[in-house]
Amino acid sequence: MKNLILAVLLAISASAWATEDSYEFDSPEQRQLFLSLTEELRCPMCQNQNIADSDAMIAHDMRRKVYNLVRQGKSGDEVITYMKSRYGDFISYKPPVTPVTLWLWLAPLLFAVLAFLLVVKRRKSSPPEDMAAKLAKAEAMLKQDNK
Amino acid sequence: MKKLFIFGVPLIAFVILVVFLFSGLFSDPRELDSQVKGKAVPDFSLPDLMAPEITYTPEVFSGKVTLLNVWGVWCVTCAVELPYLTELTQQEGINIVGLYFDQDLDPEFGTKTLNRVQQEVRDITGRFGNPYAFHIFDVYRDTALDLGVTGAPEHFLIDHHGVIRMHHVGDINERVWNNKVGPLYRQLKQELAQQSGAE
Numbered sequence: 437m438k439n440l441i442l443a444v445l446l447a448i449s450a451s452a453w454a455t456e457d458s459y460e461f462d463s464p465e466q467r468q469l470f471l472s473l474t475e476e477l478r479c480p481m482c483q484n485q486n487i488a489d490s491d492a493m494i495a496h497d498m499r500r501k502v503y504n505l506v507r508q509g510k511s512g513d514e515v516i517t518y519m520k521s522r523y524g525d526f527i528s529y530k531p532p533v534t535p536v537t538l539w540l541w542l543a544p545l546l547f548a549v550l551a552f553l554l555v556v557k558r559r560k561s562s563p564p565e566d567m568a569a570k571l572a573k574a575e576a577m578l579k580q581d582n583k
Numbered sequence: 584m585k586k587l588f589i590f591g592v593p594l595i596a597f598v599i600l601v602v603f604l605f606s607g608l609f610s611d612p613r614e615l616d617s618q619v620k621g622k623a624v625p626d627f628s629l630p631d632l633m634a635p636e637i638t639y640t641p642e643v644f645s646g647k648v649t650l651l652n653v654w655g656v657w658c659v660t661c662a663v664e665l666p667y668l669t670e671l672t673q674q675e676g677i678n679i680v681g682l683y684f685d686q687d688l689d690p691e692f693g694t695k696t697l698n699r700v701q702q703e704v705r706d707i708t709g710r711f712g713n714p715y716a717f718h719i720f721d722v723y724r725d726t727a728l729d730l731g732v733t734g735a736p737e738h739f740l741i742d743h744h745g746v747i748r749m750h751h752v753g754d755i756n757e758r759v760w761n762n763k764v765g766p767l768y769r770q771l772k773q774e775l776a777q778q779s780g781a782e
Contacts, residue, residue, distance in 0.1 A: 494732075501725075522618055522729060522731045523731050
């Protein structure tokens with residue numbers, strides 16, 4: 437158990453350290469903004485990493501840019517817009533809702549509704565057969581076998 | 584009717600899935616929608632790599648069709664395409680301009696001297712061919728970022744108004760030139776000829 441806690445602590449401290457670089461900030465809020473932005477921005481080179489994790493040169497440059505913009509007092513949205521105007525919607529891990537991406541939210545919902553309707557319909561369309569009639573039929577078959 | 588439904592619906596769903604996945608096989612995740620296509624070259628003021636006293640602005644692109652080649656000596660593919668690009672300048676007379684940026688030159692802790700960068704560039708172009716009219720030195724890699732560059736080599740076809748008409752990620756070889764870049768280049772040349780003819 438102790439080892440596990442140690443491992444978790446080590447993992448956390450390593451990732452925090454990796455994003456820090458040598459940047460200095462005027463306030464803890466700016467540092468927080470920088471950290472959350474570098475986590476949300478996606479590296480265009482190593483496409484499954486955010487720029488906080490990636491060691492590609494472009495990620496270094498983007499971190500430097502984010503740092504400078506944050507130091508200039510830009511808000512988080514302004515930095516995201518800045519990057520989007522250069523690299524497109526791709527650059528953010530939060531997809532915007534557009535007619536194309538709307539299906540990401542709609543499709544699972546539609547699927548669930550459809551499945552629900554199908555289940556309800558199944559239930560209704562197969563009414564229990566008359567037990568008495570079934571028994572009578574079985575009785576008749578038995579009699580025939582006995583002959 | 585019910586049988587048709589039971590077989591038909593999964594079949595249609597299957598076909599849609601196959602088409603979707605099949606098209607995914609040929610889509611390149613590196614091919615991003617370029618944000619600068621159709622726009623003027625973003626503003627910059629950068630020195631010439633070989634003669635730093637000269638300063639370039641987007642003005643240098645007006646009046647001719649330019650192929651802007653983003654490159655660096657540290658990039659292997661860039662060196663590979665140099666012979667073909669050199670051949671192209673001889674065959675078609677293209678105006679190829681380099682947007683040079685250095686990888687080792689960390690803007691925060693610059694350690695490399697300009698002399699060394701110049702020497703490295705001379706070495707490479709001496710060995711593989713020199714297609715460049717001149718090099719714009721993107722010292723802080725800001726202009727590369729403004730252009731949406733993700734690595735090297737990347738190419739931008741710029742028309743005589745200084746508007747970016749194509750953003751090509753990756754190298755230019757014979758196939759890429761014949762199928763993609765060449766046709767647009769000739770079209771831009773024609774636009775330029777038409778305009779200067781009209782004046």
